[in-house]
Amino acid sequence: MTTRSSILVLYTGGTIGMIQNAETGALQPFNFDKIYDQIPVLNRIGCDLKFHSFDPLIDSSNMHPDFWVKLVEIIDKEYHNYDGFVILHGSDTMAYTASALSFMLENLNKPVILTGSQLPLGMIRTDGRENFITAIEIAASKKNGLPIIPEVAIYFENKLLRGNRTSKMNAENFNAFFSGNYPPLAEVGVHIKYNSNYIRKANSKPLIIHTNLNNKVAILKLFPGISQMTVQAILKIPGLKAVILESFGAGNAPTDKWFLKELNDAIQDGIILVNVTQCKEGSVEIGKYETSMNLGKIGVIGGYDITTESAIAKLMYLLGNNFTLTKTKKLLQTSLRGELTI
Ligand code: ASP
Numbered sequence: 431m432t433t434r435s436s437i438l439v440l441y442t443g444g445t446i447g448m449i450q451n452a453e454t455g456a457l458q459p460f461n462f463d464k465i466y467d468q469i470p471v472l473n474r475i476g477c478d479l480k481f482h483s484f485d486p487l488i489d490s491s492n493m494h495p496d497f498w499v500k501l502v503e504i505i506d507k508e509y510h511n512y513d514g515f516v517i518l519h520g521s522d523t524m525a526y527t528a529s530a531l532s533f534m535l536e537n538l539n540k541p542v543i544l545t546g547s548q549l550p551l552g553m554i555r556t557d558g559r560e561n562f563i564t565a566i567e568i569a570a571s572k573k574n575g576l577p578i579i580p581e582v583a584i585y586f587e588n589k590l591l592r593g594n595r596t597s598k599m600n601a602e603n604f605n606a607f608f609s610g611n612y613p614p615l616a617e618v619g620v621h622i623k624y625n626s627n628y629i630r631k632a633n634s635k636p637l638i639i640h641t642n643l644n645n646k647v648a649i650l651k652l653f654p655g656i657s658q659m660t661v662q663a664i665l666k667i668p669g670l671k672a673v674i675l676e677s678f679g680a681g682n683a684p685t686d687k688w689f690l691k692e693l694n695d696a697i698q699d700g701i702i703l704v705n706v707t708q709c710k711e712g713s714v715e716i717g718k719y720e721t722s723m724n725l726g727k728i729g730v731i732g733g734y735d736i737t738t739e740s741a742i743a744k745l746m747y748l749l750g751n752n753f754t755l756t757k758t759k760k761l762l763q764t765s766l767r768g769e770l771t772i
Contacts, residue, residue, distance in 0.1 A: 435513040435570035436478040440504060442497070443487035444520025446545070446562065449552025457550055459487045468551055469559055477570040480512070490520025490527070490546075495643040495746060498530045505535065505542065506639045514541040514569030514577060518562070521546045521598055521606050524584055528593025529743035530643070532582040532767040537635040541569040541579040544593065545586060548604055557604040561586060564618055571622070578624055580632035581768070583615055590616035592628075594740040594769040597710065610711030611735040611771060630768055644671060644749035647742060651676040651708065658688050665696040672702035672745045674738055675725075681705045681714030681732060682721035694728040700755060704762055706733040706741050713771070731762050736770040744769060 441447055441462055448457040449468070462481045466472055472479065482504065488497070505515055519527055528544050535542065545565040547558030565585040571578045582593035587605040592612050599608035616624045650664045650673050664673065673696070677683045683705075693703060705714045705725055713735035716726040726732070733741055744766070748758045765772060 434477050435572065436480070436511070437514050437516055437566055437569050438504075438508050438512040439479060439481045439516045439518065439566070440501060441481060441483045441487065441518045442490070442501070442520070443484065444490050444518065444522075444546045445550050446518050446520075446547040446558040447487065448550035450550070457552075460552060469562065471563065472566075475563065475566060477513075477566065479566065488520070490523040493520075493523040493527060495530070495645055498527060498534060498643070499641045501527075502531065502534045502639050502641060505531075506637065509540065509637055512540070513572070514543065514579075516562075516565045516569050517542065517544045519544050519546050521548065521586070525593070525596045525598055525607070525737070525739040526743060528582050528584050528596060529737070529740040529769070530746065532594040532740075532769065533744055533747035534640045534643075535582065536638040536640060537633060538582065538637060539577070539580045539632045539634075541571075541577050542582045542593075543569045543579070543590075544582070544584045548602060548606060557587065564622070568616065568622065571624075576632060578626075579615060579629060581615075581630040585618075588618040589614040590618070592630075592768055594743070594767055595737065597737050597739060599710070608710060610709075611713070611737075612768070640747055640751065642750035642752075643746040645746055646671040646749065647673070647745045649674045649676060649738060649742065652678060652683055656684075658692065661689060661692045665692055665701065670701055671749050672704065674733070674741050674745070675703050675705050675730060676708050676738060677705050677714065677722070677725075678708060680712065680718050680722065681707055681716050681725070682719050683725055685721055685724060690724050690728060693725070693730060697729045702745070702755070702758060702762070703730045704733045704741055704745070705730050706736055706738050731759055733762065734770040734772055740769045
């Protein structure tokens with residue numbers, strides 16, 4: 431006899447949980463106690479659902495590392511009570527949350543599936559209903575008694591993507607997320623087709639949670655004409671520990687003497703600089719062009735094909751662990767949760 435999967439749904443806020451107020455027409459969060467009225471088909475979904483709503487519900491633009499800690503603590507507390515977790519989350523910062531959770535949940539062996547929608551559940555043409563139902567189905571799916579997706583992933587439109595590989599790329603299409611450097615974990619049509627070669631392999635180690643995050647990080651996005659003052663203003667932020675240098679193409683940057691000196695001074699001061707490309711696909715290859723060779727020489731770390739969202743989350747996690755500078759730099763160039771390809 432196969433037992434029904436049990437899924438904990440964590441509702442954080444965002445568009446998905448909105449309905450239109452019948453009188454005013456304004457969008458407002460709906461009461462999850464009424465979810466079965468809203469989506470009656472949930473009665474027939476074949477797994478046991480429990481709901482936890484955050485209070486207050488937030489637009490994900492207000493997402494904060496403290497909230498990630500709350501999510502991780504609930505998952506830790508309920509880890510053995512459920513087969514999988516579905517997190518309903520605004521799409522705006524979903525890629526950041528998915529990345530952060532992937533680092534905070536070490537040895538995760540159960541599905542943590544984030545989803546949301548572009549149109550509220552309470553609207554007739556909503557994409558939320560399908561996203562929600564399929565996310566539950568994926569979180570509940572098992573093969574030989576083991577969860578098929580033992581990792582943090584985002585389900586949106588018809589694709590399941592590794593959480594720490596995604597970026598939001600469209601503000602209005604239902605197909606809102608993109609993973610340029612890693613194939614989908616599953617594609618959904620008539621069937622859910624799992625790409626098992628790309629799905630993380632589970633292990634039998636116990637879950638370890640990491641709840642110390644350090645947000646003394648910044649992003650320095652390059653553009654032609656960037657001034658010394660701008661570069662300086664970022665690199666001289668008091669207490670700064672690490673900066674993502676969002677470079678051009680395969681990791682290229684201006685070769686101006688002042689620019690390299692500012693970066694070098696920061697590195698000498700113990701600030702970690704990680705080179706992440708502004709491109710949505712492809713990898714940083716320090717030394718491929720002359721314009722990146724100097725970055726390597728002064729000690730800028732190549733971030734390979736990591737996304738900016740994932741690099742920010744990884745830095746917060748690594749800095750929060752107080753590893754030595756050498757170890758932090760080494761781990762930045764190591765794939766910890768499948769976030770980069772070397
Ligand atoms: N602003 C909303 C949010 O991220 C958009 C959405 O839910 O998709 O919370």
